[in-house]
Amino acid sequence: MSARSIFARPARLAAIAPYLWMVLFFLVPFGFVLKISLSQTAIAQPPYVPLFDLSAGWAAIKAALAELSLDNFKLLVSDSLYISSYLRSIFVAVTSTAILLVIGYPIAYGMARLPQRWQPIAMMLVIVPFWTSFLIRIYAWINILQHDGLLNKVLLALHIVSTPVVWLSTDTAMYIGIVYSYLPFMILPLYATLAKMDGALIEAASDLGASPGRAFWLVTFPLSLPGVGAGALLCFIPIVGEFVIPDLLAGSGSMMIGQTLWLEFFTNKDWPVASAAAVALLLLLIPPLLLYDRLQRGTLRGGG
Amino acid sequence: MTEESPEITPKADGVAGPAKPEPPPQAPVGPAPQLEPAADMPLLRIEGVGKTFGSFRAVDRLSLDIRAGEFFALLGPSGCGKTTLLRMLAGFETPDEGRILLGAKDIAQVPPHLRPVNMMFQNYALFPHLSVRDNIAFGLKRAGMARDEIATRVAEMVALVKLEGMEKRKPDQLSGGQKQRVALARSLARRPQVLLLDEPLAALDKKLRESTQLELMDLQRRLGMTFIIVTHDQEEAMTMAGRIGVMDAGRLEQVATPRELYEAPHSRWVAEFIGDVNLFDGEVGWRENNRLLVTTKEGVTLAVTEPRQRVTKATVCVAIRPEKVKLSRRAPVSDAANTHAINRLEGVVTDVSYLGGLTAYKVKLESGVVVRASVANTARLDIDAYLAGQRVVAWFTPDDCMVLEQ
Numbered sequence: 001m002s003a004r005s006i007f008a009r010p011a012r013l014a015a016i017a018p019y020l021w022m023v024l025f026f027l028v029p030f031g032f033v034l035k036i037s038l039s040q041t042a043i044a045q046p047p048y049v050p051l052f053d054l055s056a057g058w059a060a061i062k063a064a065l066a067e068l069s070l071d072n073f074k075l076l077v078s079d080s081l082y083i084s085s086y087l088r089s090i091f092v093a094v095t096s097t098a099i100l101l102v103i104g105y106p107i108a109y110g111m112a113r114l115p116q117r118w119q120p121i122a123m124m125l126v127i128v129p130f131w132t133s134f135l136i137r138i139y140a141w142i143n144i145l146q147h148d149g150l151l152n153k154v155l156l157a158l159h160i161v162s163t164p165v166v167w168l169s170t171d172t173a174m175y176i177g178i179v180y181s182y183l184p185f186m187i188l189p190l191y192a193t194l195a196k197m198d199g200a201l202i203e204a205a206s207d208l209g210a211s212p213g214r215a216f217w218l219v220t221f222p223l224s225l226p227g228v229g230a231g232a233l234l235c236f237i238p239i240v241g242e243f244v245i246p247d248l249l250a251g252s253g254s255m256m257i258g259q260t261l262w263l264e265f266f267t268n269k270d271w272p273v274a275s276a277a278a279v280a281l282l283l284l285l286i287p288p289l290l291l292y293d294r295l296q297r298g299t300l301r302g303g304g
Numbered sequence: 305m306t307e308e309s310p311e312i313t314p315k316a317d318g319v320a321g322p323a324k325p326e327p328p329p330q331a332p333v334g335p336a337p338q339l340e341p342a343a344d345m346p347l348l349r350i351e352g353v354g355k356t357f358g359s360f361r362a363v364d365r366l367s368l369d370i371r372a373g374e375f376f377a378l379l380g381p382s383g384c385g386k387t388t389l390l391r392m393l394a395g396f397e398t399p400d401e402g403r404i405l406l407g408a409k410d411i412a413q414v415p416p417h418l419r420p421v422n423m424m425f426q427n428y429a430l431f432p433h434l435s436v437r438d439n440i441a442f443g444l445k446r447a448g449m450a451r452d453e454i455a456t457r458v459a460e461m462v463a464l465v466k467l468e469g470m471e472k473r474k475p476d477q478l479s480g481g482q483k484q485r486v487a488l489a490r491s492l493a494r495r496p497q498v499l500l501l502d503e504p505l506a507a508l509d510k511k512l513r514e515s516t517q518l519e520l521m522d523l524q525r526r527l528g529m530t531f532i533i534v535t536h537d538q539e540e541a542m543t544m545a546g547r548i549g550v551m552d553a554g555r556l557e558q559v560a561t562p563r564e565l566y567e568a569p570h571s572r573w574v575a576e577f578i579g580d581v582n583l584f585d586g587e588v589g590w591r592e593n594n595r596l597l598v599t600t601k602e603g604v605t606l607a608v609t610e611p612r613q614r615v616t617k618a619t620v621c622v623a624i625r626p627e628k629v630k631l632s633r634r635a636p637v638s639d640a641a642n643t644h645a646i647n648r649l650e651g652v653v654t655d656v657s658y659l660g661g662l663t664a665y666k667v668k669l670e671s672g673v674v675v676r677a678s679v680a681n682t683a684r685l686d687i688d689a690y691l692a693g694q695r696v697v698a699w700f701t702p703d704d705c706m707v708l709e710q
Binding site for chain 2: 207223
């Protein structure tokens, strides 16, 4: 009995805890969704044909397996509604991420250049919005953006516009909501990369004849790319599946995949198709997730 | 306390002659022209430069001349302002007052990227995303050099620091010593008028540090460049530099050759900072010819040779280096005792530390004062060694004593 094994057991438990969590709350539910996506819709409760009944034995399972169909996935590819939803989701996510980067980078850079004692305060200010529920903050934006809302009042008072502008139920409103909500997720990884950058590198660049602007483009920016990648993916991935913001702020013209999913589930009660759409969305997000993972590993190695 | 201003013009060197009237206007500074200053004009003249951070006086009205082709070391304890001074030469800090003349031009307010000086950083500050080649070429590209010229210069630099075959590696694929070489090559590539080195060897292990010291010296001699190195390691400064400026609390305590610093320190502080020393505070009793008799607080009378610069104060400090203190079992006889008035101190050996090349002894005198003596181990067998508890006479000549007035 070595002292090591006494400590090894809880340590090993702690190590497998995240995997247990993943299995319990991700893999098992995903199995359900996958199962439903291979089934057919039915007027029942729940509204799909149950695939297999374990109590009926092996023969029933075999029969059920024969029943499995990829029809729902075929529908996803053939119906332009789904394809356009996916495309719109990706377009919105790319555009939002680009805007977030343009706004977030200067903020993160400014934070990293603040005197040491101000940095925690700046960090707090970035995190403070999380103290209010996300949903409430989006409702607040409805208030601000509506016809007689704060934004129009200010614009009218400043004589920038003469008649109220329609903000609500437009893509602009949606982008405002997305950028507002995701900005901390862009700023924090960028700030983390920029703050730990060795100031001597910038000095070395200027010592070797680079003006401050050149020093930024030749040294600071390339070295912050892991942060840019992490921030971009941290925003891009959830924005693709975003539902609340487009639903509350955007118009009803075209839908993001999250909205389409919701529609299938709750309005059309077509769980199998909705499940197929969800599975497809997940598959779509695996490449950027893997990329994010690789970037994180790279940063960890680089930092160590 | 002699109010010696830290103006640095050591008598021995006779550097700064009478101020020359306006030297010819300097040509526009290209990537590498070596200025030819008037013969008696230093390459770099620091004039009354001061820098304060908040309430901390980092550099206090400091003046210093550095000649072209010199290997100069700024030596001092941490926080003495040596790094701040170096950073002001590089342009990373702007002096609050004073001038920094390079050739004839005041560069005190010139931003770093426009100065014809380069710096080698303490932790090298190599660009981690660039290869060895691109690190070295970085400064050349900024200088707008032609592509093929850059390639030639990089190859030349790589050969200079013996890094052939490593050009494509990234800094994290290099050993500490190799990184150090890349940093050196990068800072030399632009052929700066002055190369600043901030603790360039601090990150290397002892063996590598010693060989690199010699290489740096050799390089400096071959290139004929002006090197200013900042270090807290006195051995390093003494090995490499032709002249050393010892700094404390933002001021230069003394600027001299390594030998002068060690054998003729200006102040008690310098004597204690450079190497080991035995100090005896006392009063000047009487003087004859060039001989002073100093009575120490403990009541011992020491005969010392008066330095060239005559002692004006009554209270002085007699300093003697441990290796100048000899030990013997009996007082040295012979007529030398009379003619040279050898100082003899009787005591008991309390501590013996064998250090290989030498043995360090501590001898406690009757008065309670401890004198340190180091004796070279010139013989392999220990016939000459003394044991703790043994009665010995520690003796030294008046010429080996230094008289300090502060």
